[in-house]
Amino acid sequence: MARLAVARSFMPEYARLEPKVRKGVEAAFAKFAEHSHAGLHLEKINGALDPRIRTIRIDQYWRGVVLAPERGDVYCLLSVLGHDEAITYAKSRKFTVNQAIGVLEVRDQEALDRLEPALEKAAETSEYRLFEHVFDKDLIRLGIDEDLVPLVRLITREEHLQALEKLLPEAQYVALLALAQGMTVHQAWGEVAACLAVEQPPAMIDTTDLVTAMRRTPGQVVFVDGPEDLRDVLAHPFDTWRVFLHPIQRKVALRESYSGPAQVTGGAGTGKTVTALHRARHLAMAGKDVRILLTTFTKNLAETLDRQLGLLIEDEAVRDRVEVKHIDSVSYGIVARHHRPAIAGTDVVDPLWEEAAEGLPYSPTFLRREWEHVILAQDLATEEEYLTCTRTGRGVPLARTQRSLVWKAVAGVIERLASARKSAFPQLANEAAELVDAPEYDHIIIDEAQDMHPTHWRLLRRLVASGPDDLFIVGDPHQRIYDSHVSLASLGINVRGRSTKLKLNYRTTQEILSWAVPLLGLTPAQGLDDSADTLDGYRSPMHGRRPSVVAYDDPDAELDGLVRQVREWLDDGVEPTAIGVAARTRYLLARATARLKEAGIKAYQVGGRSRGVRVGTMHKMKGLEFRCVAVIGVDAGTLPAPSAITREDEDPKAHAQDVQKERCLLFVACTRARDHLYVSYAGEPSEFLPVPKV
Numbered sequence: 001m002a003r004l005a006v007a008r009s010f011m012p013e014y015a016r017l018e019p020k021v022r023k024g025v026e027a028a029f030a031k032f033a034e035h036s037h038a039g040l041h042l043e044k045i046n047g048a049l050d051p052r053i054r055t056i057r058i059d060q061y062w063r064g065v066v067l068a069p070e071r072g073d074v075y076c077l078l079s080v081l082g083h084d085e086a087i088t089y090a091k092s093r094k095f096t097v098n099q100a101i102g103v104l105e106v107r108d109q110e111a112l113d114r115l116e117p118a119l120e121k122a123a124e125t126s127e128y129r130l131f132e133h134v135f136d137k138d139l140i141r142l143g144i145d146e147d148l149v150p151l152v153r154l155i156t157r158e159e160h161l162q163a164l165e166k167l168l169p170e171a172q173y174v175a176l177l178a179l180a181q182g183m184t185v186h187q188a189w190g191e192v193a194a195c196l197a198v199e200q201p202p203a204m205i206d207t208t209d210l211v212t213a214m215r216r217t218p219g220q221v222v223f224v225d226g227p228e229d230l231r232d233v234l235a236h237p238f239d240t241w242r243v244f245l246h247p248i249q250r251k252v253a254l255r256e257s258y259s260g261p262a263q264v265t266g267g268a269g270t271g272k273t274v275t276a277l278h279r280a281r282h283l284a285m286a287g288k289d290v291r292i293l294l295t296t297f298t299k300n301l302a303e304t305l306d307r308q309l310g311l312l313i314e315d316e317a318v319r320d321r322v323e324v325k326h327i328d329s330v331s332y333g334i335v336a337r338h339h340r341p342a343i344a345g346t347d348v349v350d351p352l353w354e355e356a357a358e359g360l361p362y363s364p365t366f367l368r369r370e371w372e373h374v375i376l377a378q379d380l381a382t383e384e385e386y387l388t389c390t391r392t393g394r395g396v397p398l399a400r401t402q403r404s405l406v407w408k409a410v411a412g413v414i415e416r417l418a419s420a421r422k423s424a425f426p427q428l429a430n431e432a433a434e435l436v437d438a439p440e441y442d443h444i445i446i447d448e449a450q451d452m453h454p455t456h457w458r459l460l461r462r463l464v465a466s467g468p469d470d471l472f473i474v475g476d477p478h479q480r481i482y483d484s485h486v487s488l489a490s491l492g493i494n495v496r497g498r499s500t501k502l503k504l505n506y507r508t509t510q511e512i513l514s515w516a517v518p519l520l521g522l523t524p525a526q527g528l529d530d531s532a533d534t535l536d537g538y539r540s541p542m543h544g545r546r547p548s549v550v551a552y553d554d555p556d557a558e559l560d561g562l563v564r565q566v567r568e569w570l571d572d573g574v575e576p577t578a579i580g581v582a583a584r585t586r587y588l589l590a591r592a593t594a595r596l597k598e599a600g601i602k603a604y605q606v607g608g609r610s611r612g613v614r615v616g617t618m619h620k621m622k623g624l625e626f627r628c629v630a631v632i633g634v635d636a637g638t639l640p641a642p643s644a645i646t647r648e649d650e651d652p653k654a655h656a657q658d659v660q661k662e663r664c665l666l667f668v669a670c671t672r673a674r675d676h677l678y679v680s681y682a683g684e685p686s687e688f689l690p691v692p693k694v
Helices: 010-016 019-034 083-092 109-124 136-141 146-152 158-163 170-180 185-196 210-215 226-235 237-242 247-253 272-284 299-312 327-336 346-357 364-376 383-388 400-419 425-435 454-463 510-520 555-571 586-598 652-670
Strands: 003-007 053-057 062-067 074-082 093-097 104-108 221-224 262-266 292-296 322-326 443-446 471-475 499-502 548-552 579-583 603-605 613-617 626-631 673-682
Touching (some): 003 010, 010 074, 019 226, 074 083, 074 210, 083 109, 093 109, 093 210, 104 170, 136 146, 158 170, 210 221, 247 272, 262 272, 272 292, 272 299, 272 443, 292 299, 292 327, 346 364, 346 400, 364 400, 364 425, 383 400, 443 454, 510 652, 510 673, 548 555, 555 673, 586 613
Parallel strands (some): 262 471, 292 322, 292 443, 548 673, 579 613, 579 626, 626 673
Antiparallel strands (some): 053 062, 062 074
C-alpha cells in the first residue's frame, strides 16, 4: 500500500491555494491511503533531468509534482502548480542522497547547467580557483556530489559561490561557504554537522535509497499516516510547520537532559519558540506527575503558545502537565491566593511620577526608571540599601545627597500606591516571589526571555528548584522591545556551557533579512549571559523579492498607497489574514484601519478571530508572522518615538538604550514578513532606514 510524505516547502504553497484547489489536493492524495498509487495516474515527464519525478492531475489546470522512488512505496508530494509551471519544475530538479550524511537533497540542475558556461568563461580569464586548495576526495567527504565537483572547480570568486546558494542543496552550500571563508575541512564538517544537527554520519549510506534518506531528513519531509492524518496536516498548513522541528532544533529540544539552566538564542524566525514548545512536550511526556510552566512576556504571546501547544500535544493528560501563562498572570495568581491585587496602570502611575518630579532636577521618566531598574530590580527595601547599592545600567552617577532626594521622591509614589491599595506589575512580581515558600514546578520554560524584568526572574527562580532541566530560556537580545536589561548570572542563573545559538531563519527570505538586519545599527546586543550577542552567520535559505520602500509627500498620500498595496496583494490571491499592517502609534493605526475599511477592505486588530487584514502596533506584532507585511509611518517624527526616548543630557546610557529599543521594534515589525515587505513614510524618512544606494 502506498504511503505519502509531504515536503516542508509545500505547506506554505498549499496555504496560498484557493479553497477549491485545496479540496482537489486533499481528494487526490487521500487515495494514497485508500488505494494504490496507480489510481492517481502518475505521469512521467519527457526530458526530466530526474526520471523519478512524476506529476498527477488535480483538475484541468493544477498538477501535483511527486517524487516516486525506484524502491519502496513512499511517494513525496513536492508541490502543486499550474500545468506549465509543474512541467518546468519537474524537468529542472534533480534529487540525490548526500553521500556524507545520507539526507535527501534537491538541486535546480537545469539552472546550474545554464550557469556553467558563464563560470567557464570567468575561469578562462583567471588563474585562481576558489577551491584549488581542496582535494576532490575532501569535497566528496564533505558531501559535495561527485557530479557537481567539476562545476565547483570552475568557481573563481566568492560572489559566484553566493550566486549558487538557492540552486544547491543547503548542506553542500554550507560546506563550500565554510571552505571559501578559510576553514579547514574538519571545521567545514563541523559547520555542516551543526547545520543539520548530525553528530555521526550513518555507517552505511545507499545513495540510491531515497526513502531512507527522507527518513533521515525530518526538517524537510513529514510522513502522513492515512487520510485523516493528511486532512489534519492540510487543515492547518502554516501551523503544522510552526510546530515542526528542523534538525538543529530537534537536537536542542529533545536532548534527554541538561545539567542546569539552558539557553537558546537566535535571530527572528530561527525557530526558538518551536524549540521551546517541543521542549515542553518532551518534558511533559517524561512523567505523569511532572509540573511544567511555559511562560512569556505578554498575554497575546501566551495565547499563541497555548494554541500551538494544543496542535503539538493531542493527549489531554500530557497537555494538562503544562501550564501556559504570561508572567504577569503568574504573579497575579500567586498574590491572589492571599489577597486580591489591584493593578495600577499608566493612567494611575504617570500622574504620580509627574507630581514626584516637581521641584527636582529629574524628569518623571528618570525617577520611574530608577525605581524599576535599580530599586525594584535589586529588591531594595530601605533608603540605606539604596544609598549603598550599585546602579548598574544607569548612565548618570548620583552622589549620596542626590540619591536621598530620589529615594524620597520614589518613596512618595510607593506610599501613594499603597494607600490606594494598588501595585505596578514589577511590584507584584516581587510580592509574589516573597510569597513563594517552596518550588511549585519541576521545569520552567521561558519564551521571549529578553523582555523579562529582574523581578520576573527572581520569581521564576523561586518557583523551580535548582537542578537538571530547571530553566529552559529562549530569547533574542536583538528583539528587546521593553525596558529590561538583565544579567542572569547576577540572579544565580548560570547558562554557560548550556547555550545554543540558532542561525537559520525559516520564516523570512534572505532579501528581507539583508535589508532588515542593518536597521539594528552597529551596536552589539547585550546577551542575558553577560556576553555580546551578534547576528554573525544569521541567514535564510529562502529567496524572494527585495523589500519595497516608498516615500510619500504627506500622510494622506501614504494611506492611499497602503490601500493600493494591500489591494494588490489581495488581487494576487493572498488571503486577508495573511496580510499584516504595523505602525508605531495607535493614532496612525486607527487612521490606516479606517482608510482600509473605507476602501472596502476588512481590517481588524491582531488577536481577534474575525477574518480580514490584521493591523497592530509594532509591539503587538511580536511573535506573529504574515505572508505580506506593510510597515507604515517610518518617518523622522515617528521613529524613534520622541515620547519613548530619554534626553541624552539627562542620561546618555538610557538614551542610547531607548534608541536601540526603537531600532529593535522596527526590526521586529519588518521580520514578521515571510514573502513580501512594504515600508512607507511621509516627508523625511526615519534615521533608521538604510540610505538608498546611488
